[in-house]
Amino acid sequence: QGPLGMHGERTVNTHAASVGATDVGGRDSAIGTLTSPAFRIERSFLRFLIGGGSHAGRTCANLIIDDKVVLTATGANANKMHAHIWNVRAWEGREARIQLIDNEKGPWGNIGFDDLVQTDRPTVNLPDLADEPDFGTMTLALLDPKPTDRATAALPDGLAPIDWLK
Numbered sequence: 001q002g003p004l005g006m007h008g009e010r011t012v013n014t015h016a017a018s019v020g021a022t023d024v025g026g027r028d029s030a031i032g033t034l035t036s037p038a039f040r041i042e043r044s045f046l047r048f049l050i051g052g053g054s055h056a057g058r059t060c061a062n063l064i065i066d067d068k069v070v071l072t073a074t075g076a077n078a079n080k081m082h083a084h085i086w087n088v089r090a091w092e093g094r095e096a097r098i099q100l101i102d103n104e105k106g107p108w109g110n111i112g113f114d115d116l117v118q119t120d121r122p123t124v125n126l127p128d129l130a131d132e133p134d135f136g137t138m139t140l141a142l143l144d145p146k147p148t149d150r151a152t153a154a155l156p157d158g159l160a161p162i163d164w165l166k
Contacts, residue, residue, distance in 0.1 A: 004051060005080040007115035014052070014102040014110045029105040035064075036098040043118035044089045050074070051081035053108030061113055062099040065091050069099070077108045085122050 004011060014030060046063070052075035053059035063071040063086060070091065073084045088096075102111045 003080055004112055004114075005049065005082070007049060011049075011081075011112060011114040012100060013112040014100075029109060031103050031105060031109070033102070034100045038095045038097050041088050041091050041094055041096050041118070043120050044087065044092065045119050045122045046086045046088050046116065047119055047122075048073075048084055048116040049081035049112075049114040050084050051076070051079055051112035052102075052110040053077060053104055055104045055108065058101065058104040059109060059111045060101050061111065062101065063088070063091075064097045064099050065094055075108070075111060079112065081112050081114055087122065 004013065012034065014032065048061070050061055050073050054074045054077045056072070056074055060072050060074045061084075062069045071086045071088070073086070076082060098113075098116065100111055100113050102109065104110075
């Protein structure tokens with residue numbers, strides 16, 4: 001199944017929980033629903049990790065209020081979970097439940113869910129830089145180069161940072 005990108009040691013994952021299945025197709029064919037106990041929405045945002053299939057209504061996480069689905073999210077046809085944020089300001093103070101649905105027997109018929117957090121800031125925990133496929137681009141500039149330097153960088157007149165301070 002590969003890395004899940006989970007937080008901590010445990011996660012909910014219907015692909016890994018398929019009893020008796022030994023191949024991908026067998027694990028994808030297992031179906032079911034898991035619903036949390038009721039909890040009170042006490043912050044403006046719910047942040048969580050989600051992975052698995054992108055089948056709307058069939059492999060998804062739902063926020064349920066008054067027995068109605070008010071928000072839903074799916075995976076991205078990837079086992080590695082990604083951060084997702086719901087703005088729940090409209091329901092602050094209300095009772096809610098999280099419902100995880102795996103009702104898809106075909107490819108990507110699974111759902112992964114982890115690290116549900118109530119927060120007042122819609123920020124996402126960024127992964128460790130070493131886990132990213134590209135560390136980004138780095139530029140080095142030599143300030144106040146000397147004639148003995150082996151390499152120098154130059155900008156046209158007026159564009160060097162030192163010119164901005166004058």
